[in-house]
Amino acid sequence: MAKITYIEHNGAEHTLEVKSGLSVMEGAVKNNVPGIDADCGGACACATCHVYVDDAWLDKTGEKTAMEESMLDFAENVQPNSRLSCQIKVSDALDGLVVRMPESQH
Amino acid sequence: MEKNDAGVMIVGAGHAGGTAAALLRQFGYAGPITLVGEEPLAPYQRPPLSKAWLKGETDAESLALKPDSFYEEAGVALLKGEHVTAIDRTARRIVLASGATRPYDILILATGARARRLALPGADLDGVLVLRSAADAEALKARLGPGKRLAVIGGGYIGLEAAASARALGAQAVVLEREPRLLARVAGQTLSDFFTAYHRARGVDVRLGVQIEGFVGEGEVRGVRLAGGEIVPCDAALVGVGAIPNSELAEAAGLDCDNGVVVDLEARTSDPAIFAIGDVTRRPLPHYGRVARLESVANALEQARQAASAITGRPAPAPEVTWNWSDQYDLKYQIAGLPFEADAVVTRGDPATGRFALFHMAGEVIQAVEAVNAPAEFMGGRQLIAQRRPVSRARLADPSVSMKEVAA
Ligand SMILES: Cc1cc2nc3c(=O)[nH]c(=O)nc-3n(C[C@H](O)[C@H](O)[C@H](O)COP(=O)(O)OP(=O)(O)OC[C@H]3O[C@@H](n4cnc5c(N)ncnc54)[C@H](O)[C@@H]3O)c2cc1C
Ligand code: FES
Numbered sequence: 001m002a003k004i005t006y007i008e009h010n011g012a013e014h015t016l017e018v019k020s021g022l023s024v025m026e027g028a029v030k031n032n033v034p035g036i037d038a039d040c041g042g043a044c045a046c047a048t049c050h051v052y053v054d055d056a057w058l059d060k061t062g063e064k065t066a067m068e069e070s071m072l073d074f075a076e077n078v079q080p081n082s083r084l085s086c087q088i089k090v091s092d093a094l095d096g097l098v099v100r101m102p103e104s105q106h
Numbered sequence: 107m108e109k110n111d112a113g114v115m116i117v118g119a120g121h122a123g124g125t126a127a128a129l130l131r132q133f134g135y136a137g138p139i140t141l142v143g144e145e146p147l148a149p150y151q152r153p154p155l156s157k158a159w160l161k162g163e164t165d166a167e168s169l170a171l172k173p174d175s176f177y178e179e180a181g182v183a184l185l186k187g188e189h190v191t192a193i194d195r196t197a198r199r200i201v202l203a204s205g206a207t208r209p210y211d212i213l214i215l216a217t218g219a220r221a222r223r224l225a226l227p228g229a230d231l232d233g234v235l236v237l238r239s240a241a242d243a244e245a246l247k248a249r250l251g252p253g254k255r256l257a258v259i260g261g262g263y264i265g266l267e268a269a270a271s272a273r274a275l276g277a278q279a280v281v282l283e284r285e286p287r288l289l290a291r292v293a294g295q296t297l298s299d300f301f302t303a304y305h306r307a308r309g310v311d312v313r314l315g316v317q318i319e320g321f322v323g324e325g326e327v328r329g330v331r332l333a334g335g336e337i338v339p340c341d342a343a344l345v346g347v348g349a350i351p352n353s354e355l356a357e358a359a360g361l362d363c364d365n366g367v368v369v370d371l372e373a374r375t376s377d378p379a380i381f382a383i384g385d386v387t388r389r390p391l392p393h394y395g396r397v398a399r400l401e402s403v404a405n406a407l408e409q410a411r412q413a414a415s416a417i418t419g420r421p422a423p424a425p426e427v428t429w430n431w432s433d434q435y436d437l438k439y440q441i442a443g444l445p446f447e448a449d450a451v452v453t454r455g456d457p458a459t460g461r462f463a464l465f466h467m468a469g470e471v472i473q474a475v476e477a478v479n480a481p482a483e484f485m486g487g488r489q490l491i492a493q494r495r496p497v498s499r500a501r502l503a504d505p506s507v508s509m510k511e512v513a514a
Contacts, residue, residue: 022168026168029171029172030170030172030173030176031176032128032131032132032172032176032180034132037407039403039404039407040153040403040431041151041153041154041403042168043153043157043158043431043433043438044438045431045438045440046404046429046431047485067438067481070481070482070485071481071485073482073485073510074482074485074486074488074489074509074510074513075485106423106424106426
């Protein structure tokens with residue numbers, strides 16, 4: 001279990017308890033948090049689950065795969081702290097995680 | 107915003123219907139929402155049924171679009187296991203199999219498509235299966251495992267994914283394809299050859315140009331009979347020969363249909379009170395100046411956004427370039443666009459390396475891209491297709507020029 005705060009582009013905050021083993025993307029989508037579209041359902045095929053990870057958490061969220069890196073390369077408004085949220089697995093170690101959403105996923 | 111007592115009725119609780127219900131609430135729709143579906147489950151994702159779920163890598167909970175609790179919390183009345191038999195457009199109500207009726211102010215048809223079956227001798231034997239629903243997938247999985255033999259009829263994506271998943275579960279797999287190549291309806295020769303070789307190298311018996319005459323067995327399927335009499339033994343036969351739109355309700359109600367319910371870019375049908383979204387529709391593709399019926403999650407989601415936007419008075423979302431994906435073994439296959447009017451194919455990378463992309467060109471403009479383990483080519487290609495920007499074929503074909511540079 002981890003408490004995760006999702007911040008929409010317009011500033012709206014959603015803090016949720018997300019079960020370990022789910023992805024950060026699933027935590028948002030299953031709770032109908034707007035701003036993460038996740039068209040491919042977590043297959044790392046769409047890049048519509050783009051988030052910015054708060055710098056303090058970058059290390060704990062793990063390394064990007066080459067696949068994720070290439071997908072992100074072409075997403076809109078990419079920053080050094082950009083991640084595909086379907087590729088971040090939730091665990092107790094992520095308790096307190098804060099992610100922000102880009103203006104648009106499409 | 108239109109808002110009345112009966113609110114929005116969504117028929118078909120699949121990927122499109124479930125998404126439309128959730129988006130209506132996200133977009134601030136406050137009226138009643140009813141979601142009626144004939145399956146016993148809340149809306150779920152089908153793509154993993156032939157991929158990660160079939161291999162046992164994800165569970166049923168992760169298939170669900172939303173947890174069951176969502177519907178009550180969001181005020182969406184979810185009627186499961188209810189088949190809708192008719193639409194009464196004059197009275198603005200739908201009729202359930204029980205004879206009960208439900209009113210609507212706005213109706214969204216999201217009835218999807220069903221797997222085509224083969225009218226051949228023995229097609230009703232146990233173990234002759236199709237793969238569309240979670241129940242279908244359970245039946246298939248129950249028949250796979252070490253030592254079991256799966257015969258796949260039809261070399262399309264779903265059949266090939268099932269064959270790859272069967273191999274992962276330790277089963278044997280044979281693919282029986284009528285055409286001289288795999289993926290004949292959807293891919294070019296290079297890709298057909300690539301997938302044929304990839305499956306064969308992983309122990310799948312791919313047989314091309316074979317005609318099927320029926321299924322044999324007593325009660326249970328034991329084999330597939332080919333023209334000429336040969337019997338291919340199997341413990342399960344998966345028929346993967348395409349899908350048919352569930353447009354009968356719309357046809358009977360007199361809505362414009364043409365192999366699918368005809369809709370506009372708001373996903374509205376010929377009746378302004380009725381929208382249709384997902385696999386059941388025939389829709390405009392503004393990028394190509396055509397209409398087509400698409401079967402993909404991206405299409406279902408785009409049309410759910412179009413309908414939810416129109417119903418809540420939001421500006422229409424910008425049209426998207428259609429896309430799709432498939433997972434087989436360690437291959438991630440991604441497609442964007444459609445190869446209409448393409449006059450040449452540019453190959454980037456070497457198929458022999460298992461990492462390449464094919465660009466379908468109309469002159470200097472990319473119409474479609476098929477990428478195998480090549481996410482940059484997929485993403486960059488999708489952008490270039492959307493922008494309709496001319497690109498140099500020579501640079502596109504040269505992997506030493508990065509996709510970023512090609513797209514620059
Ligand atoms: C095995 C498999 C793998 C796939 N893989 C991919 C993939 O990798 N990528 C991709 O983009 N797409 C894939 N697809 C396609 C994708 O799942 C569909 O495009 C998508 O589900 C379409 O959504 P839909 O809501 O239009 O239809 P569906 O999800 O089929 O939902 C329609 C629902 O309506 C119900 N219904 C129909 N008629 C009635 C009625 N009269 N009354 C009540 N309920 C009714 C049906 O039972 C069904 O539950 C795959 C499909 C399958 C089957
Ligand atoms: S959900 Fe599609 S890439 Fe993350």
